[in-house]
Amino acid sequence: MALAIPQIGFGTGTAWYKYGRETEIDQRLVDALVSALQVGITHLDGAECYGTALETRDALKKAKIPRNKLWITEKYYAGDSSYKTRSKAANPLEALKEILRLEKLEYVDLYLLHSPFIKKETHGFTVKEAWGYLEEARSLGLAKNIGVSNFAVSDLEKILEVAKVKPEVNQIEYNAFLQDQTPGIVEFSQKNGILIEAYSPLAPLYKGDKSIKEVKEFLDYVNELGKKYSKSDTQVLLKWVLQKGIIPITTSTKTERVKEFLKIDDFKLEPSEVEEITSLGSNAPIVRQYWIPEYSKFD
Numbered sequence: 001m002a003l004a005i006p007q008i009g010f011g012t013g014t015a016w017y018k019y020g021r022e023t024e025i026d027q028r029l030v031d032a033l034v035s036a037l038q039v040g041i042t043h044l045d046g047a048e049c050y051g052t053a054l055e056t057r058d059a060l061k062k063a064k065i066p067r068n069k070l071w072i073t074e075k076y077y078a079g080d081s082s083y084k085t086r087s088k089a090a091n092p093l094e095a096l097k098e099i100l101r102l103e104k105l106e107y108v109d110l111y112l113l114h115s116p117f118i119k120k121e122t123h124g125f126t127v128k129e130a131w132g133y134l135e136e137a138r139s140l141g142l143a144k145n146i147g148v149s150n151f152a153v154s155d156l157e158k159i160l161e162v163a164k165v166k167p168e169v170n171q172i173e174y175n176a177f178l179q180d181q182t183p184g185i186v187e188f189s190q191k192n193g194i195l196i197e198a199y200s201p202l203a204p205l206y207k208g209d210k211s212i213k214e215v216k217e218f219l220d221y222v223n224e225l226g227k228k229y230s231k232s233d234t235q236v237l238l239k240w241v242l243q244k245g246i247i248p249i250t251t252s253t254k255t256e257r258v259k260e261f262l263k264i265d266d267f268k269l270e271p272s273e274v275e276e277i278t279s280l281g282s283n284a285p286i287v288r289q290y291w292i293p294e295y296s297k298f299d
């Protein structure tokens with residue numbers, strides 16, 4: 001059955017990231033979340049390592065949206081390829097219990113392993129065993145759905161070997177200037193019925209170097225489509241992601257921009273336009289902002 005994930009996720013990472021300062025409440029984030037929820041956002045993307053659980057708790061309390069109208073994603077902080085930093089919790093199930101306690105929630109809609117960098121020597125369990133903890137969280141009703149993030153094909157293959165419940169989602173860095181975080185990951189995930197979520201979907205707008213001919217050609221084309229449909233560049237790029245069968249996870253400090261995110265149901269790009277964005281985007285230099293030590297070897 002297809003997942004009923006609301007089509008635009010609002011992230012509490014990146015601009016809002018405050019790991020290490022969890023006890024100080026960032027009122028700007030609480031206000032931004034409340035405004036986003038009030039203008040129609042129903043999908044929040046959080047993670048243990050963002051340190052933003054208390055802001056999420058306060059915003060949910062203030063916005064008073066019925067729980068069954070919301071989609072809340074959280075992630076277990078597995079760490080990076082240095083294996084030097086990770087969740088303080090004993091395992092992903094315990095980490096989720098703590099997130100739920102902090103956010104005053106009974107369950108999350110989606111719980112992800114934030115990365116595949118998990119090994120027995122450092123974590124006390126393998127990545128396959130980590131998946132077992134997510135399956136347990138699901139059977140306890142603490143996570144309605146389970147998935148992964150930043151997983152490459154070989155990481156997914158390990159999970160698929162042992163999974164009683166398959167990952168529903170692989171959340172990866174994805175935009176027109178980075179169409180495969182790791183080789184073949186989008187096609188492999190989609191072929192295996194694993195929904196891709198795209199974080200940093202708008203990177204071409206704020207990271208594209210306009211002095212480069214291919215970037216300018218790309219941005220000019222996006223802008224031309226925007227004029228055709230009376231939409232902003234942001235709306236055109238989010239629509240392109242959605243028409244690729246991918247769920248965009250974005251964020252903003254500005255309510256006006258959040259309203260824009262939500263007004264993309266009233267137009268549709270032609271298949272040839274989707275193709276042209278794909279093609280012009282792949283001519284531009286790769287823009288990769290996250291997991292660089294791990295994955296920049298593919299650029």
Ligand SMILES: NC(=O)C1=CN([C@@H]2O[C@H](COP(=O)(O)OP(=O)(O)OC[C@H]3O[C@@H](n4cnc5c(N)ncnc54)[C@H](OP(=O)(O)O)[C@@H]3O)[C@@H](O)[C@H]2O)C=CC1
Binds near residue numbers: 203
């Ligand atoms: N699983 C993972 O490893 C990762 C997950 N994530 C998740 O994804 C979420 C979104 O990631 P993020 O990279 O921020 O997503 P986006 O690429 O959508 O970037 C959002 C940012 O872009 C700015 N922006 C939007 N439109 C424009 C524009 N036209 N010109 C200039 N700037 C613009 C916004 O700024 P403004 O505030 O001014 O509107 C906002 O800060 C995170 O919060 C997190 O939840 C992110 C990274 C890694």
Ligand SMILES: O=C1Nc2ccccc2C1=O
Binds near residue numbers: 013017290
């Ligand atoms: O939002 C995020 N910001 C990050 C920075 C480094 C690694 C992961 C992330 C996120 O998930």
